[in-house]
Amino acid sequence: MHRRLLPRTLALVALAAAAATAGVPAATATAVAPEPALTRLNATIDAILADGRLAGAQAGVVVVDAATGDPLYDRNGDRRLLPASNTKLLTSAAALELLGPDHRFSTDVRTAGDRRGPVLHGDLYLRGTGDPTMLAADYDALAAKVAAAGVRVVQGDLVADDTWFDDQRLGLEWAWDDESYYYAAQVSALTVAPDTDYDAGNVIVTVGPGGSPGAKPVVTLSPPTGYVTIDNRASTSAGGGGTISMERRHGTNTIVVTGQLAVGASATSDWMTVDEPTGYAADVFRRALAAHGVRVLGATTLGRATPAPAKTVAAHESMTLAELMVPFLKLSNNGHAEVLTKAIGRQVSGAGTWSAGLAAISGYVRSAGMDTATLRQADGSGLSRRNMIPPAELADLLVAVRAEPWFRNWYDALPVAGNPDRFVGGTLRSRMRNTPAANNVHAKTGSLTAVSGLSGYVTDADGRPLAFSIVLNNYIASSVTSIQDQIAIALASYSGTAGTAARSARAVPPVAPSAPSAPEGLECSWVKPIAC
Numbered sequence: 001m002h003r004r005l006l007p008r009t010l011a012l013v014a015l016a017a018a019a020a021t022a023g024v025p026a027a028t029a030t031a032v033a034p035e036p037a038l039t040r041l042n043a044t045i046d047a048i049l050a051d052g053r054l055a056g057a058q059a060g061v062v063v064v065d066a067a068t069g070d071p072l073y074d075r076n077g078d079r080r081l082l083p084a085s086n087t088k089l090l091t092s093a094a095a096l097e098l099l100g101p102d103h104r105f106s107t108d109v110r111t112a113g114d115r116r117g118p119v120l121h122g123d124l125y126l127r128g129t130g131d132p133t134m135l136a137a138d139y140d141a142l143a144a145k146v147a148a149a150g151v152r153v154v155q156g157d158l159v160a161d162d163t164w165f166d167d168q169r170l171g172l173e174w175a176w177d178d179e180s181y182y183y184a185a186q187v188s189a190l191t192v193a194p195d196t197d198y199d200a201g202n203v204i205v206t207v208g209p210g211g212s213p214g215a216k217p218v219v220t221l222s223p224p225t226g227y228v229t230i231d232n233r234a235s236t237s238a239g240g241g242g243t244i245s246m247e248r249r250h251g252t253n254t255i256v257v258t259g260q261l262a263v264g265a266s267a268t269s270d271w272m273t274v275d276e277p278t279g280y281a282a283d284v285f286r287r288a289l290a291a292h293g294v295r296v297l298g299a300t301t302l303g304r305a306t307p308a309p310a311k312t313v314a315a316h317e318s319m320t321l322a323e324l325m326v327p328f329l330k331l332s333n334n335g336h337a338e339v340l341t342k343a344i345g346r347q348v349s350g351a352g353t354w355s356a357g358l359a360a361i362s363g364y365v366r367s368a369g370m371d372t373a374t375l376r377q378a379d380g381s382g383l384s385r386r387n388m389i390p391p392a393e394l395a396d397l398l399v400a401v402r403a404e405p406w407f408r409n410w411y412d413a414l415p416v417a418g419n420p421d422r423f424v425g426g427t428l429r430s431r432m433r434n435t436p437a438a439n440n441v442h443a444k445t446g447s448l449t450a451v452s453g454l455s456g457y458v459t460d461a462d463g464r465p466l467a468f469s470i471v472l473n474n475y476i477a478s479s480v481t482s483i484q485d486q487i488a489i490a491l492a493s494y495s496g497t498a499g500t501a502a503r504s505a506r507a508v509p510p511v512a513p514s515a516p517s518a519p520e521g522l523e524c525s526w527v528k529p530i531a532c
Contacts, residue, residue, distance in 0.1 A: 077392035084446030087382030105131030118152035128190030136223035143288035145314030157298035165352035208267035210236035325413035330426030334381035341380030449521035
């Protein structure tokens, strides 16, 4: 029997039917009354969920003892809800299990041609396996190694080999109007990250004012690339305010810049996706080759596999997967989730596709105790609105992975409430500050329009580890994260011992974010520069 079904079945025998729409304390087959402290905790969470912002919305909340799996609170735990980026809990756990914490992505330069002195007679292949951390500096280092090997002229083509994955670039039912923006970058086995947040498949566009009113603003790209074209329709004004907007024209690599920027104003930057990241990587690498004195006489071609007898000229390896978990989970990086999904598929079945990766993820989480018949995962990141996961299943996963040998890497990579360091606090660094939950709650956030999730761990006042999942859907308020925060604070304050039980009965005051929040429906880390 499924590990959660037996205690849940026994609980149903003992609980009144009215519990179906309210939090219910743990129960046993003998219907032993819950402890007063637990009753008060349930009442506290019920009161928090009575917030008017949830009127007409759906709320699923589950709290369990993380060591035993015993339920402490359950409201609509079996209800399938949109999890948003809480989906990354499944993807990241499966990646650590199926790829391993020491997994590294490789990017190399190969050739099957003949060398005659400094001239390579044949094609030069740039071969990727999905590394989302490849910076322009890494491509430069590869080019330097090619030059150091004595190659000065390539008579053939520069071939960008992205065949480790398939050529499907966007996930199922991703919104077309998100395509320009950082969090919906296209997925390729060969790509470029413009920064050390490793926002692969993006270019940073910086716009500064012109020297005089009426002049065109100055637009620069990082890294420098000719793969993107700027359509600069903006202007420089004499003074006052002004805003700049950027959008990539659908199906092209033309980024349209509009708006006004005052003379003397600070430059503004945004992260924009590129169409076909393989070509972007090839362009950056070809420029690096030229900078190191290596001329490629042929064209740049995309999507052709490296021949088997090709020899390695230069190679680069990424950080380990355990290290990648930090920017991935702390900053809720969608691109990392999708690369890992395809990498899992390639590892398990030899196919670098979403379908193969999702099948392997499903197999792992099923073995960990999730009832996969009750959920649907459509992508690795949670950006698709086809994802549906019951909060109780997320709680099951949180309990199960504590026994995995890689758990500490995973736990440490989750955002930590109230910690101001962005690579510790991540998407929770501005939340729950100066409360019992600060530097205590380790949890994954999730945000889409009318979707907000928070699932993870908290240690209660008695030192007991709890696992929780809070998933809220279909609200029309601008934000409901403070409702999640109040529940997490109540759990951090909870004590079941007689001497301190009263702490759990206190009303939890409303929680307001202490830093600017992201626009509704976006993770704060998806707003560049980071809004949290």
